[in-house]
Amino acid sequence: MVVNPSDELPIYRQMMRQIVEAIAGGRLKTGEKLPSHRELSERIVVAPLTVKKAYDELEALGFLETQRGRGTFVCATLPKIDREDQLERIRQDGRKLLSQAHLAGLRFSELVELLRSANRELTGGARDEKERV
Amino acid sequence: MIYQLIRRDQAWKATPWLALVSAVVWACPPPIGPFGAFVAMMGLFTGMPHRRATRFEAGLPIEARDLLLARTLSLMALVWIPALSGAAGIVVVSGFSALAAKPLAVGGLCALMAAVAQTAWLKELAGPQWILYPPLFFLPVAGPLMADHPVPLVPPLCALAGVGLFVWAWVAVPRSFQLSRSSSQSFAQVIE
Amino acid sequence: MTPVLEFLNVSRSFMKGVPVLDGVSFSMAEGEVVGLLGRNGAGKTTLIHIAMGLLSTHSGSVRVFGVSPFDDPVAVKRRVGFVSEEQVLPPRSTIAELIAFHRYLFGRWDDALERQLLDRFALSPSSRIHRLSKGQARQAALLCAVCHRPELLLLDEPAGGLDPVARREFLETSIQLLNREGTAILFSSHQMGDVERIGGRIVLLDEGKVRIDRDLDRIREDVCVAMIPRASAPDAAAFESLPGCLRVRAVFDDWHVVVEGDPDAVRGQLMVLSPANSIRCVRVPLEELFIELVGGER
Numbered sequence: 001m002v003v004n005p006s007d008e009l010p011i012y013r014q015m016m017r018q019i020v021e022a023i024a025g026g027r028l029k030t031g032e033k034l035p036s037h038r039e040l041s042e043r044i045v046v047a048p049l050t051v052k053k054a055y056d057e058l059e060a061l062g063f064l065e066t067q068r069g070r071g072t073f074v075c076a077t078l079p080k081i082d083r084e085d086q087l088e089r090i091r092q093d094g095r096k097l098l099s100q101a102h103l104a105g106l107r108f109s110e111l112v113e114l115l116r117s118a119n120r121e122l123t124g125g126a127r128d129e130k131e132r133v
Numbered sequence: 134m135i136y137q138l139i140r141r142d143q144a145w146k147a148t149p150w151l152a153l154v155s156a157v158v159w160a161c162p163p164p165i166g167p168f169g170a171f172v173a174m175m176g177l178f179t180g181m182p183h184r185r186a187t188r189f190e191a192g193l194p195i196e197a198r199d200l201l202l203a204r205t206l207s208l209m210a211l212v213w214i215p216a217l218s219g220a221a222g223i224v225v226v227s228g229f230s231a232l233a234a235k236p237l238a239v240g241g242l243c244a245l246m247a248a249v250a251q252t253a254w255l256k257e258l259a260g261p262q263w264i265l266y267p268p269l270f271f272l273p274v275a276g277p278l279m280a281d282h283p284v285p286l287v288p289p290l291c292a293l294a295g296v297g298l299f300v301w302a303w304v305a306v307p308r309s310f311q312l313s314r315s316s317s318q319s320f321a322q323v324i325e
Numbered sequence: 326m327t328p329v330l331e332f333l334n335v336s337r338s339f340m341k342g343v344p345v346l347d348g349v350s351f352s353m354a355e356g357e358v359v360g361l362l363g364r365n366g367a368g369k370t371t372l373i374h375i376a377m378g379l380l381s382t383h384s385g386s387v388r389v390f391g392v393s394p395f396d397d398p399v400a401v402k403r404r405v406g407f408v409s410e411e412q413v414l415p416p417r418s419t420i421a422e423l424i425a426f427h428r429y430l431f432g433r434w435d436d437a438l439e440r441q442l443l444d445r446f447a448l449s450p451s452s453r454i455h456r457l458s459k460g461q462a463r464q465a466a467l468l469c470a471v472c473h474r475p476e477l478l479l480l481d482e483p484a485g486g487l488d489p490v491a492r493r494e495f496l497e498t499s500i501q502l503l504n505r506e507g508t509a510i511l512f513s514s515h516q517m518g519d520v521e522r523i524g525g526r527i528v529l530l531d532e533g534k535v536r537i538d539r540d541l542d543r544i545r546e547d548v549c550v551a552m553i554p555r556a557s558a559p560d561a562a563a564f565e566s567l568p569g570c571l572r573v574r575a576v577f578d579d580w581h582v583v584v585e586g587d588p589d590a591v592r593g594q595l596m597v598l599s600p601a602n603s604i605r606c607v608r609v610p611l612e613e614l615f616i617e618l619v620g621g622e623r
Contacts, residue, residue: 005521006610010545038504045497047358047524048504053542137429141415189414191379193430194402309378309398 001044011046015054020063023074025122034064034072134195138203144180144211151176155215159236160222169219170239173212174269177243180211182250184259186310191258197306201251205299208247216240234288241291243268248295252302257313327391328352329477329509330376334385336533337371345371347533348385353509355476358525360541361513364619367530369513370411373481376511377407389477403431406470406478406508408463410485416455420448420465424472431473442468445494460491467495471502478502480512484519496522517612527611531619537571541611549588549608550617553580557601567594576623583617 001018003011022028034040037055041048055072058064062079066072101111139145151172159169186200219236246268254260331352338344346368353359361369374380375387378394378401387394394401414423420443428434443450446464454462463483470478478499484492496519502508503523514520520527520541527544529537537544548571558564561573561580569585584591592606609617 003522005518006612008608008610010542011521011524012542041500041504042497045493045500046522047500049358050522050524050542137426141418141426187413187415189412192377192402192407192409192412193427194399195430196399307395309395311381312374312379 001040003044003046012050012054012057015046015051016058019054019058021122023063023078025124027124028074030074030076030078032074033070034074036071134199135203135206138190138195138199139207139210142203142207144182144204144207147176147179148207148210148214151211151215152218155236156218156222158222159219160226167235169236173215173219173236173239173243176211176215177208177247177268178265180208180247181259182208182247183253183262183264185251185255186258188258188312191310191312197308197310198303200310201302201306205248205251208251209244209295212240212243212247216243238287241288244295245291246271248298252298254313255302255305256307256311258310259313261313326354328388329355329357329390330511331388332372332375332385333387335372335375335382335387336384337368337375337380337382344533346375346382349530349533349535350385351528351535351538353477353511356503356507356509358503358510358523359512360520360523360525360527361511361530362515362520362527362615363513363530367619368533369530370409370481372530373409373479373511373513376479377402377405403473404476406473406475407481408466408470408479408483409481410463410483411481412466414454414462414466417453419451419453420457421450423454423465423469424450427469427473433473435472435474438474439468439472442472442498445498460487463487464491464494467498471498471508474506475508478508478510478512480510480514482513482515484514484516492516492519499523517610517615521611529615529618536618544614545608545611548583548585548614549591549606550613551580551582551584551588551591551595551604551606552576553582553595553599553604554578554601555580557603558599563598564595567598572618574617574620574622581617583614 001015003014005011007014009017019028019034023030028034034055035043037048037051040046041051055064055066059066059072063075064072065075097111101108101114106114155169155172155176158165158172161168185204186195186197190200216236216239219240220233223230223233223236250260250264253264332349335346335349336344337346345366349368349372351359361372363369371380375382376389376394378398381395389401390404392401418426424439442448442464446461446468448457448461448465448468454465457465467483480499484495487495499510499512500523503510510523510525512523524541527537527539527541528535553564555575555578558580561575564570564573564580564582567582567584569591571583571585572581574581574583582595584594586594588606588608592604595604595606
């Protein structure tokens with residue numbers, strides 16, 4: 001995990017995003033144990049309370065669960081995301097992406113290829129792109 | 134505690150060297166002999182008598198009184214031990230004479246100057262540096278004066294005054310020293 | 326619960342009529358981390374010196390562990406670790422002698438931590454202080470300040486003048502201390518990246534007064550900056566009266582307005598005051614926010 005203090009997103013949100021991406025990409029399996037607050041905070045050099053906040057928020061969203069005395073784990077059943085909200089966000093980001101590509105002089109097919117390779121990176125080549133991203 | 138502070142004090146560390154140089158210089162016949170007064174003066178300078186504690190010490194859990202006592206003892210060593218060795222040097226070379234009283238008189242004056250410097254601006258870590266300059270001009274005047282009128286009373290009078298100043302300071306010293314307004318830091322860093 | 330550190334309306338001036346600190350009040354609880362930010366001369370160092378009992382207050386009071394550092398300086402200093410950019414360690418001393426002196430003065434000493442830090446900082450106990458680089462000397466000072474397991478750590482620009490590696494090691498040690506001992510940490514710094522990493526609360530000093538006293542995450546998420554072309558709103562007064570407005574600053578052709586609130590909501594509010602399509606409202610990292618709040622006009 002790499003955090004950038006100068007990013008627009010606060011550090012705990014960056015961590016949340018990276019953990020969710022790792023779960024989505026299969027790099028973090030369901031039921032897998034995450035490092036403790038202390039361990040992670042010392043590893044990536046971030047305050048332990050920040051780590052705790054990221055974990056707590058993800059737990060509230062249903063991605064993680066804490067078992068007393070045993071640690072924090074990826075939930076067995078991951079939450080269903082509110083599709084409408086997400087779709088609107090994705091639509092907006094998509095528009096942004098399209099205008100960026102347009103500025104860079106990219107053709108649509110080149111953009112699709114770009115998306116394909118990004119998907120491969122994210123999933124570690126583990127999933128067929130016809131399946132879920 | 135006091136011993137721990139004294140042995141780290143630069144005045145204490147300089148004392149053996151100064152004692153040696155003092156003994157040699159005073160033992161020489163004039164015109165070098167009276168130069169011993171200048172040696173004593175410079176020695177006192179390097180002891181930084183206007184400073185009661187370094188910034189480093191001020192941040193440590195040490196009572197200001199302990200710092201004051203340790204500093205005073207170190208400065209007294211810096212002043213009196215070379216004075217005694219200077220007198221001893223003269224005695225060794227030319228036997229007991231009134232001359233031997235001179236390094237002691239100089240020692241007495243230096244001790245008084247050290248006491249004044251230590252107790253001025255008592256609430257602060259260090260007094261302003263310029264407090265050391267008057268003695269620098271004072272001694273060349275006092276030196277020749279004493280050459281013509283050796284004053285055996287000088288050492289005990291100065292010692293008495295010094296003790297008086299110290300007792301006053303011991304009572305009046307605050308529990309912790311404040312950072313001084315004057316940045317006497319840079320000189321300290323060079324000498325230290 | 327007694328606060329670990331408490332400033333109550335502290336004021337202090339250095340020259341007649343020029344206050345360096347003007348009614349500063351805030352407190353720290355056990356185990357809390359507070360980042361003291363401000364421009365040079367804003368009073369950060371003065372405040373830390375006051376907490377150490379090295380400077381007196383002209384009005385107001387300071388309490389460390391419930392006690393005034395002027396009433397019982399030794400008892401207070403025994404429980405506090407202090408590292409300052411301006412600190413000068415005794416140059417001719419060796420690191421071993423320095424450690425021995427601290428061990429003698431503080432009583433409580435963590436040998437294991439000492440060994441670990443000597444190792445991590447690659448410090449040789451026999452080296453003399455004046456032969457060390459600035460970073461190494463600072464690390465030696467940090468070692469001496471933390472190995473006696475203080476309950477409060479006062480760091481005055483501890484990373485000032487250090488290279489990125491030394492800064493990172495310093496940060497690692499601070500975080501380790503947070504984790505193991507729950508030490509309260511008050512630090513002043515210009516390194517916003519480090520401030521973001523160590524988190525906690527931010528106290529921003531500006532001209533001797535506390536401008537902001539809030540959790541870092543709350544600042545990042547609840548404060549945004551709007552950029553409005555000056556052409557469409559020549560008068561800034563309207564923005565200043567907006568509830569939650571922290572500052573309006575002229576920057577070349579735009580007004581930069583720092584407002585508490587969600588960027589979209591704030592944008593909406595501003596559009597009412599000054600209808601213009603080109604109002605942008607964004608959340609910004611701490612460094613930008615700092616400049617927006619205390620920087621000068623352009």
